[in-house]
Amino acid sequence: MKNKTIKVDYLARVEGEGALLVKIAGDRVAEVQLKIFEPPRFFEAFLRGRDCRETPDITARICGICPIAYQMSAVHAIEQACGVQVGGQIRELRRLIYCGEWIESHALHMFMLHAPDFLGYEDAIQMAKDHPEIVKRGLRMKKVGNEIVTLLGGREIHPVNVKVGGFYKVPRKPDFHHLRENLLTARDEALAHVRWLKNLSFPDFEKSYEFVSLQHPTEYPFNEGRLVSNHGLDIAVEDFDAHFQEEHVAYSNALHCRLKERGAYAVGPQARFNLNFDRLSPLAQEAAREFGLAVPCLNPFLSIVLRSIELLYAYDEALRIIDRYEMPDQPSLEVPFRAGTGRACTEAPRGTLYHRYSIDENGIILDAKITPPTSQNQKSIEDDLRHFVGPRLHLPHKELTWQCEQAIRNYDPCISCATHFLKLELQRD
Amino acid sequence: MKKRRKPKLAVWKFASCDGCQLSLLDCEDELLTVVGAIDLAYFPEATRAVLKGPYDLSLVEGSITTQHDAERIHEVRRASKYLVTIGACATAGGIQALRNFKNVKEFISVVYASPEYISTLSHSTPISYHVAVDYELRGCPINKLQLVEVINAFVNQRKPAIPSHSVCVECKMRGNVCVMVARQTPCLGPVTHAGCGAICPAYDRGCYGCYGPMEAPNAHSLGNHLVQLGMKSEDISRVFRTYNAFSDPFRQASEIHEK
Incomplete structure (x- = not known):
């Protein structure tokens, strides 16, 4: 057997600029590199000296696909630093806007970025020629997410209404009327879509993982909870830095995050599903069972189904929040500054997003650290490819390359997010 | 055809x-x-x-x-x-x-x-x-x-119909109450390029300039007005230094107020 190389110089249908290199020596995989060449933008550096109230607006600009995740992690971390906890309807509205982002992001990924792989199309536009109803359904389902974020945030990308302490302005109950109708329709479509996904064939591939996600006592996680894993991790978010470590590798502009004790781990829908199945709404649990999903789900190619289950949950949860909504007296709480450090994890569509800020008594940021989900998944992505490629070396080169791309897209990697966090303190570890 | x-x-x-x-x-x-x-x-x-x-x-x-x-x-x-x-x-x-x-x-x-x-x-x-x-x-x-x-x-080989006036015009078109006049909320609307639809004032906050400078803005004058509203110099410098910080009018306004 001779040596060969699988190379994808510019990964398509992922957010940002990345490349893949798999080196094969004889019949074994010698090396896998997920290269991220997206230029770094230095957010942690220029956050120093900014007013901590600017963090939701500024960190949103790390990612145009999941700005809400950045806004939520930022405001919760600053509020924690200042000793403020937001409850009641403002807390509920934060869950609601997060539902909107999950819907936008999951629908984008499932229909526009991932589904074409399963059906053998280069993109969703080509797929739309043969499956117009599926693509149109996806666009309709996605649009409801945009509606939620636009109603609560002002616009779908980089919304303007989230602030430390709550919102600038909160909706009146009748504002939800039209949205509610659309959510009911979308929930039905999501249910139909989970059933349609049974038509796809999924590569036969399973692997053991350490899954990590937030876990709340009763809710499927968005903004609160402890960090848990299926290998015994159970820590408060404040202890993140004691258990997780980032490494700088030469071929990537994004740091690789690992568990200090055990190495690679995975975050995202698969981790959330496996760790929080019983916190899903009854409808979402039932749809998962009907599909034949069980905990643990160890095939990463099934992530497209898990996203559809989370999508269904997001519609369900949004309806629950809207139906119980009462307009709060104040759109936000006062957050008096005090010197200190605050930390928060929230569940971005792609997985856990960690923010840490140290501020002075005037609310000026002294230090910032941001660990996005894709940096946490990089090692898992590379591990998946290492195991996936070996038994498939007999496949034609083109087909194997495409399947490798698909395996990367299982994680919905957001490379724009992953690249900005080359930090001095990472080297101190 | x-x-x-x-x-x-x-x-x-x-x-x-x-x-x-x-x-x-x-x-x-x-x-x-x-x-x-x-x-x-x-x-x-x-x-x-x-x-x-x-x-x-x-x-x-x-x-x-x-x-x-x-x-x-x-x-x-x-x-x-x-x-x-x-x-x-x-x-x-x-x-x-x-x-x-x-x-x-x-x-x-x-x-x-x-x-x-x-x-x-x-x-x-x-x-x-x-x-x-x-x-x-x-x-x-x-x-x-x-x-x-x-x-x-x-x-279609034609000129895009994109207005180049300020956010203030969009605010009036949307029927917003002026946050700066009515509530003394600092707002970059008077110097910011239209296009967003005046979202921030509609959500009870001042415009933060994410569309960058409009055509021929008077950012210097707005900076002075923000001083009158009680903003500190470093805060004024900061509000001009965000997503369009390196555009000339915003850069100059931020430098005037830089400590």
Whole structure:
């Protein structure tokens, strides 16, 4: 057997600029590199000296696909630093806007970025020629997410209404009327879509993982909870830095995050599903069972189904929040500054997003650290490819390359997010 | 009527958050119509397929921050009949242009773990610093309907109908109460380019300038007014130094109030 190389110089249908290199020596995989060449933008550096109230607006600009995740992690971390906890309807509205982002992001990924792989199309536009109803359904389902974020945030990308302490302005109950109708329709479509996904064939591939996600006592996680894993991790978010470590590798502009004790781990829908199945709404649990999903789900190619289950949950949860909504007296709480450090994890569509800020008594940021989900998944992505490629070396080169791309897209990697966090303190570890 | 060849559209990414190119995929109602009228010849975020250039219209997202990108933008220009920048990064250098105000050597040594792994330029610059640009669409992020209008205009060889007045005009059109007059809330609306639809004042906050300077703004005068509203110098400097910090009018206003 001779040596060969699988190379994808510019990964398509992922957010940002990345490349893949798999080196094969004889019949074994010698090396896998997920290269991220997206230029770094230095957010942690220029956050120093900014007013901590600017963090939701500024960190949103790390990612145009999941700005809400950045806004939520930022405001919760600053509020924690200042000793403020937001409850009641403002807390509920934060869950609601997060539902909107999950819907936008999951629908984008499932229909526009991932589904074409399963059906053998280069993109969703080509797929739309043969499956117009599926693509149109996806666009309709996605649009409801945009509606939620636009109603609560002002616009779908980089919304303007989230602030430390709550919102600038909160909706009146009748504002939800039209949205509610659309959510009911979308929930039905999501249910139909989970059933349609049974038509796809999924590569036969399973692997053991350490899954990590937030876990709340009763809710499927968005903004609160402890960090848990299926290998015994159970820590408060404040202890993140004691258990997780980032490494700088030469071929990537994004740091690789690992568990200090055990190495690679995975975050995202698969981790959330496996760790929080019983916190899903009854409808979402039932749809998962009907599909034949069980905990643990160890095939990463099934992530497209898990996203559809989370999508269904997001519609369900949004309806629950809207139906119980009462307009709060104040759109936000006062957050008096005090010197200190605050930390928060929230569940971005792609997985856990960690923010840490140290501020002075005037609310000026002294230090910032941001660990996005894709940096946490990089090692898992590379591990998946290492195991996936070996038994498939007999496949034609083109087909194997495409399947490798698909395996990367299982994680919905957001490379724009992953690249900005080359930090001095990472080297101190 | 003779069937015309479909124009070829390319979407290029430089240093950015992907939000502006995502705006195209966020056009749920228009997307299939738009792609019916054009060929998506190069758009890696959406497709594996690549058609060879030249391209009739190139949309460029992101700013130039590396030597490699400074060279790549010339290739993009050569391959494009029309080149349109989309968003604050491509048009003004973006939030990452905040590095332009720092002592670069010190900045890099503080931030980078292993500088030898990284290649970066000392400044983040707009596309127009490097090549000729046919049109600049503003916003952080851009307005998706304005994007559809720009694509439509270039495909049909006409001028885009995009107003260049201030956010104040949009505020009046939307029927907002002026947050600065009524509540003394600091607002960059009077100097900021229209396009967002005056969202921030509609949500009870001041405009924070994400569309960058309007045509011929008087940022100096607004800065003085913000002083009268009781804002501290460093705060005024900061509000001009965000997503369009390196655009001349905002840069100058921020420098006047820099301590």
